[in-house]
């Protein structure tokens with residue numbers, strides 16, 4: 222596994238915008254990406270990218286990112302801790318399971334996330350919940 | 362046979378082929394880099410056939426453009442099949458050795474004469490014949506499609522109609538000959554391959570396959586539900602009916618991105634509990650009971666699988682902000698609340714478990730992907746090359762399972778055009794914008810067109826006395842939106858185009874039908890009957 226790099230460094234990764242899978246090089250300075258360009262080593266794109274790939278990534282540094290868990294209290298979303306948020310989910314799972322069984326559950330997984338996340342999402346649904354109700358919103 | 366729903370060939374095949382059929386895909390805008398491969402192919406002498414109601418910019422480079430009436434692709438494909446058989450241009454050897462149900466297919470397309478198809482599709486019969494001849498007599502031919510045709514693991518009728526043409530001509534499973542469904546989002550291919558589908562287990566096994574279930578049951582020490590689950594549309598139906606009460610949504614925003622959003626909102630209001638795991642407080646997150654802040658691109662390690670079945674590594678360049686966490690860590694902590702003892706330290710641990718369960722992925726270790734950059738499945742052995750082209754066996758003496766012609770008929774679209782709704786509205790993507798725009802609406806000033814507008818052809822605009830900038834009300838059988846128009850030469854009479862990238866400005870999905878394709882659960886985003894009229898400010 223790679224570690225976060227302190228000074229300037231270049232990291233190869235894959236574009237997250239469409240199914241082509243172009244290779245991307247991120248220039249990282251002091252733990253933050255500062256530049257993104259096509260990766261010449263990519264057998265898919267040989268250094269090419271489109272405007273989405275080279276310009277669209279800034280959202281990950283957006284000020285509007287969620288930075289802590291939220292839970293609903295008195296019909297409002299309020300800041301919470303990870304352990305509280307997970308406890309609330311866990312007790313809701315038990316409650317719904319006893320009332321509706323495993324058919325009462327569903328998961329919309331993400332066709333933008335990694336294979337590894339999708340593997341765990343379906344494993345959670347099948348092993349923990351006992352349901353095959355897992356699909357991604359966007360299958361095209 | 363083609364059940365895994367993946368590209369049979371590789372992007373490079375576009376560069377070394379004789380004919381490229383692009384069917385219902387604005388490849389140049391939606392997949393620009395794949396389009397670059399096509400352009401190099403054209404430079405190398407390939408001829409392009411473009412099948413799309415819109416006169417896309419790509420039309421400049423195409424030999425034939427077929428502005429097919431929206432929703433009539435099956436009639437066109439069957440007519441092309443008809444001509445290929447009638448003029449004896451099919452690959453008789455391939456059909457005999459490698460396919461089943463040819464006679465049934467021949468009978469089926471018998472009535473799809475070019476004359477008959479012309480009335481449905483609006484394509485002159487001579488052009489249908491010319492296309493059939495070009496495709497069938499080519500040495501090598503590629504066929505690509507995307508949202509316009511809508512692809513899924515079950516295969517929709519449209520897709521079968523296209524596959525049939527490849528079976529007829531043998532244009533599949535060879536260098537320069539393949540079927541290429543182009544994937545919209547970056548990891549549609551991979552999420553399905555991982556088993557994040559209601560009817561598939563990891564590694565392409567069916568839920569209904571008892572042996573596959575037993576293998577998982579041993580590995581995971583649990584019982585696997587033997588019944589197929591619900592797809593996204595069916596889950597929303599179950600939410601409506603009050604049967605599905607707990608929903609976990611990861612990185613998706615169904616309240617804005619699904620067709621017919623009013624009805625989706627109703628379904629969500631029936632839930633007892635909603636968890637949303639995302640980067641942003643989306644519309645869907647705003648109504649959740651718990652919102653979990655996830656890590657995004659460049660903040661996690663892992664893999665994506667691209668449209669040509671290539672597994673590639675994504676790497677971590679920065680930490681997620683503040684308390685946001687990697688999805689893998691979130692799921693481990695959550696699962697362990699239920700005593701299942703998940704012990705994944707790294708993404709590689711998860712991947713290695715997947716490799717142990719999916720023979721097609723076994724030969725792809727992280728180390729090997731690091732070394733070789735991209736590995737296309739199936740890749741079962743550590744010391745053997747991955748697979749650039751699927752189904753090559755169809756051209757050998759050892760064919761194995763033969764490929765089946767699947768009979769499909771043209772059925773008129775559900776949302777009928779009539780006097781009250783005389784226009785066909787097509788919805789799709791525009792370059793540089795991405796679905797509901799959660800991730801791309803802050804490009805800054807570098808990209809133009811950051812607004813929703815309705816495209817209309819000059820003739821229709823003139824007839825209605827409207828011009829670029831005029832604000833109109835667009836009315837479908839489900840709802841209406843207000844949007845400025847822009848005159849566009851790309852469109853033919855009676856068709857309109859709008860994207861769905863700016864739901865806060867114009868909620869396009871209020872208009873669209875959620876009458877889903879029964880096989881795939883994919884809503885027909887592409888086709889909605891509408892009326893338009895100038896919108897007067899006094900209406901507000």
Ligand code: SF4
Nearest residue numbers: 236238239243271274
């Ligand atoms: S750079 Fe463009 S074409 Fe390449 S993967 Fe990203 S969005 Fe797709």
